Amino acid sequence: MKAPAAKPIASPVPDAWYPTLAVLMLAIGLAVTASFFIYEATSSRKNRSLAKEMTTGVVASVFLGFGSLFLLLASGVYV
Template structure:
């Protein structure tokens, strides 16, 4: 899950850096950010649980 989150985050940054200001889509930015946040959040939670840190 962390790997997927990092890949989606990287694609978000690439999208932001390569698209011009007029061609950006707010829906695409929000969707990509939400997916990245979901996977990074649950990935880090499960990593902490697997390593014995109970949160």
Template sequence: MAQSAKPISSPVPDAWYPTLAVFMLAIGLVVTASFFIYEATAPRKYRSLAKELVTGTVASVFLGFGSLFLLLASGVYV
């Protein structure tokens, strides 16, 4: 016999989407701002590629998930 299929559901409750969007976008923008401040103020001789890559990756992840939750909160299901 065939098993009945379970509906696909989100691991995050729908009511959390706006809150997650605001917090993740805020964190992403703060990390992005710190990246730009670091790039503008640190002398070229003392910059660290590892720090730049980590900061850029963290900002990208938070801004990406923040954008995803913003779209989900506004009703655009991607």
């Protein structure tokens, strides 16, 4: 009894979308990062919210991380 032929691994996202996704996600990530810094600079210590800071940081981190991944994929560095 023979083993079934293995299917090649394929990306769930088409290769042509990599540059667009990289620019879009990095732009969103940088905008959220900028809003985080503006929030930190303009709010007083008494009015800051840890939940808002953590949420903003996580959202910025996720978008910058995936944006960096798609930038590497778009430039031919397959990770």
